[in-house]
Amino acid sequence: MRKIILSTESGADLPIELVEKHNLQVVPMHVVMDGHDYLDGHLPVGEIYDYYERTKKIPSTSATNSHEYHEFFTRIKDNFPDCIIIHIGYTSKASASFQSAVIACEELDDIFLIDALNVTGGLAAIVMYAADLLEKEPTIEPAHLVEKIKAIVPKSRLAFVPGSLEFLRAGGRVSNVAYLGGALLKIKPLIELIDGKLVSTKKYRGKMEAVAEKVFQDYLNEYKIDREQLYFIYSIGLDEKIMQRMEEIAKEKGFKNVKWIQAGAMISTHSGPGGFGIAGIEE
Template identity: 80%
Template sequence: MRRIILSTESGADLPQDFAEKHEVQVVPMHVIMDGQDYLDGSLPVQDIYDYYDRTKKIPSTTATNAHEYHDFFTKIRADFPDCIIIHIGYTSKASASFQSAVIASEDFDDLYLIDALNVTGGLAAIVMYAVNLLENEPSIDPDKLIEKIEAIIPKSRLAFVPGSLEFLRAGGRVSNVAYLGGALLKLKPRIELIDGKLVSTKKYRGKMNVVAEKLMQDYLNDYNIDREQLYFQYSIGLDESIKQRMDELAKKNGFKNVKWMQAGAMISTHAGPGGFGIAGLEV
């Protein structure tokens, strides 16, 4: 029986210990800071915020290119000979990375690509779902596994509030008008993935401790999330009291397991410090 290897991108913010334990292969995206290209995962997130404090400039990000994908898939085949690769990629609607994977895949057999139409925790939830499927049914047919993964994609729900509108604006995720209006009124946008695109669906007023609770309440009202697992995402700078409160609310709402995931350098470059997000799978 041939082994199935799962892969994804660093923009999934998949916890390193989880990736290592389940041998999920992760290809890095890029952060460009002060003219230097850093691989996501090799750059401490705090360096991004320190750089901004010093220069008032925000780094940019770039997708993984086709050559890097070719090397990535080649290494997987070398490490796991005769394996079948299923790559669960960062949404193609917000990055060129998935298209690069498509180009690279032309040189490989038994390599399957799935556009997750999601990012960070929403993408991680899909990858973790795939890992669980493989663990529970290690002899599953690859076509059946792909069918199940693709079926769960529309059920992966991510909603987050960035910690800094300045970072979000610089990344081109909101217009200057929306940024200025939000800054003046102290509004924070709720960002969701709609058909793979990052969309501002609502605005909250107040400090992050208040906003986080409103986000949680609205998220659970809007979506019938499987109570078996909930994922929280945060960027460096989120107050510990907020994390504790979110844990309390998750328990109160019947969630059996909660996993916190820190945003990596690439996602943090867009979200800014102190951001908070929620992801889960609908039943």
């Protein structure tokens, strides 16, 4: 039986312990700051916030290009001869990275590409679903595994509240008028993935501790999430009391396993410090 290798992008924000445990292969995306190109996943997120404090600018981000993908897939095949690669990629609706993977695969064989139509914890939830399934059924046929992964792509639900409207404004995500009004009223937009696109679906008012609870309750009311696994996403600066409270609520709601994921550079450059999010798979 040929070995199946799962791969994804750094934009999944997968904790290193999960990457190592499941032998996941991760290709880095890019963060450009002060004219220097940094590999996402290798740049401490705190440096992004320090850069903003100094310059009042946010770094730019860029996709993995086709040449990098070709090298990435080739290296996997060199390390695991005769393997089959299943790549679960960052949404094609918000990055050119997935298309780069498609181009790279024109010259390579035995690679399946799946557009996760999701980012950060929503992408991580799909990758971990695939990893757990492969662990339970190590002899599963690759095509069958791909079918199962594709079937749960539309069931992965991500909701995220940025910690700073200032970062959204600096990145051109909101107008100055909307920023000023939102800042004065302490309004926080809810960002969700709709058909692979990042969309602001709701607005909440108040401090993050109250907003986080309301977001979680609305999330559970809207989606029937599988209680086996839940992912919370945070950006640096989120109050630990909020994190503890969210875990308490998750346990009260019957979730068996809760995993925290730190937002990496791709998300942090737009969400700012102190953001909170939730991801899970619908039943």
